[in-house]
Amino acid sequence: MESTKGDEADLLSPIIDRLVSSYLHSPKARSDIILPQFTHRVALARAWQIPPGSRVLDIGCGQSESSLVLAEFVGPDGHVTGIDTAPHDYGSPFTIGEAQSYIKKSTYGQRIEFLQTDAARLLSSGEQGAGQATPGPTFDRAVLSHSLWYFEDFESISSLFRVLSNAGIRRVHVADYSYEASLPEQVPHVLASRAQALVHASRPPHPMGEDEPNIRAAPHPTKVIEIALAEGYTLLREDRITPGPGLRDGHWESEYVQTAGFRDSVARKGLDAESTAEVLALVEQVEQACGQMQAQGCDLVRTMDVWCATFELK
Numbered sequence: 001m002e003s004t005k006g007d008e009a010d011l012l013s014p015i016i017d018r019l020v021s022s023y024l025h026s027p028k029a030r031s032d033i034i035l036p037q038f039t040h041r042v043a044l045a046r047a048w049q050i051p052p053g054s055r056v057l058d059i060g061c062g063q064s065e066s067s068l069v070l071a072e073f074v075g076p077d078g079h080v081t082g083i084d085t086a087p088h089d090y091g092s093p094f095t096i097g098e099a100q101s102y103i104k105k106s107t108y109g110q111r112i113e114f115l116q117t118d119a120a121r122l123l124s125s126g127e128q129g130a131g132q133a134t135p136g137p138t139f140d141r142a143v144l145s146h147s148l149w150y151f152e153d154f155e156s157i158s159s160l161f162r163v164l165s166n167a168g169i170r171r172v173h174v175a176d177y178s179y180e181a182s183l184p185e186q187v188p189h190v191l192a193s194r195a196q197a198l199v200h201a202s203r204p205p206h207p208m209g210e211d212e213p214n215i216r217a218a219p220h221p222t223k224v225i226e227i228a229l230a231e232g233y234t235l236l237r238e239d240r241i242t243p244g245p246g247l248r249d250g251h252w253e254s255e256y257v258q259t260a261g262f263r264d265s266v267a268r269k270g271l272d273a274e275s276t277a278e279v280l281a282l283v284e285q286v287e288q289a290c291g292q293m294q295a296q297g298c299d300l301v302r303t304m305d306v307w308c309a310t311f312e313l314k
Contacts (some may be wrong), residue, residue, distance in 0.1 A: 012029035012042060019068050022106035024099045034244025041069040042305075044099035044145060047239050047308045048173040050074065057139040057169070058082040059119050059160070060147030063091060063099045064112075071108040081113045081139070085124060096185060119160055123167040141171040146306075148176045148224065151217040157224070161231035170313050172233060175241075179220055182242050185302040188289045189250030192257040193218060193304070195282035199266055202275035221307040222272070233311035243303040254290060257283050 006018045016038050025034045050056065053076035061082030070080045088097030092308065115122065119142070142164055151157050165173055179194070181187045196215035219227075222280045225235055243250075256262055266279055 012039070013073060015042065019072060021083045022103060022108055023059055023065065024094050024102035026093060033248065036244055037180065038069065038291065039174060040241075040243050040247050041065050041145070042072075043177045043241055044306070044308050045069050045073045045239060047175075048143070048310055050141070050173070054141055055075045055139045056080045057119070057122075057142040059142055059144050060084055060150060061114070062086070062147075063096060064103055064114065066143065066145040066200060067112055067114070068103060068108055071111040074111065076111065079111055079113070081115065081122075083115045083117050083119065085118050088116065090312065115278070121165045123163055123169075123299070139167075139169055141173060142169050144172065144174045144176075146176055148174065149215055149218040151219075152222065153217050154219060154227065157219060158216060158227050161207070161228050161233065165232040165313060168313070171236070172228065172311040173308070174224060174228075174311070175306055175308040176219075176221075176224075177242055177303075178305045180240065180305045180307075182240075182305050183302055185293060185300065186242075186304045188254040188286045188293070188301045190281050191286045192250075192254045195257050195279050195286070196253070198279050198282065199269055199271065199273065202271045202279075203269040216267055221309070224309070227311055228311045232314050234314055236310045236312045238307065238309040241306045241308060243306060245300060245302060247303045251301040254286055254301040257286055258290070 013104070016035065019038050019042075020034055023034065023038070043236035050070065050073045052073070054074045055078060056070050056074060058064075058070055058080055061067045061084050064082050067080050071078075074080060082100070082183065084096065086096055088100075089095050091099065103109060103112060104114070121140075144160075148157060151160075161172070177189075177193060180188055181190050193215055196213055197218035200216045200218070212284065221238070262283070263280070266276060271279070293299070293301070
């Protein structure tokens with residue numbers, strides 16, 4: 001399905017407006033960046049079918065667009081805890097700390113708690129809110145909304161699902177890119193993502209730095225399913241969403257791999273000759289795909305389809 005069009009979009013408009021007004025952003029970015037982002041996040045939450053009253057753990061919440069949308073869906077009787085390990089001064093043009101502080105002062109503020117931690121520390125300690133311990137699982141579901149691609153490797157994703165399973169989190173909702181293109185304009189994004197994921201997978205081991213790219217482990221949906229099943233979950237349902245043209249991630253990633261800066265970074269990563277050649281071949285395919293689009297009068301690369309799934313603990 002495509003998010004979101006026609007009469008359906010008109011019905012969602014008051015919700016989107018309420019969410020956007022609760023989110024710190026530049027007015028110049030409202031139409032081109034912020035509105036499409038929230039429209040997409042709402043489409044994901046609807047696909048997950050999160051009921052009112054849920055207590056949700058939002059893992060890797062970042063600037064917290066996802067946490068805001070989840071707070072809308074859980075309603076006044078539900079609660080969202082957004083966690084991220086990034087420091088509060090991380091982010092631009094507004095930091096994570098600034099964005100989260102703004103949300104806490106909004107109409108959704110009482111429904112949301114933000115913690116600088118990871119799932120393992122949070123769930124092993126029973127920590128909630130102001131550090132008060134609570135016995136047993138605090139949450140009935142966890143959300144991984146466009147966060148798995150940031151993980152360092154598949155083992156860290158397996159470890160997370162193991163933590164959630166051991167904590168008794170009954171449902172886990174996942175959304176990330178599918179490596180699938182239902183439109184020709186999405187093909188460059190698929191190829192660009194494969195190129196960046198290959199760079200990350202092929203480079204020699206090294207400490208994480210501040211300049212780490214957005215695309216790291218970048219698991220295919222089949223790999224996520226394999227990991228979840230191995231840690232005691234079953235696949236309850238899955239769907240694919242075609243983002244609207246306003247979601248610009250695919251355009252940005254495709255532009256990036258065609259820059260001299262990306263080629264220079266590949267040279268610095270210490271890849272072997274075979275991997276380097278494979279990455280550069282993918283970049284060439286991106287350039288060819290973009291050239292074919294431009295020849296047909298289309299300059300905007302579309303973001304690839306997004307896979308969204310719900311897992312249930314056995």
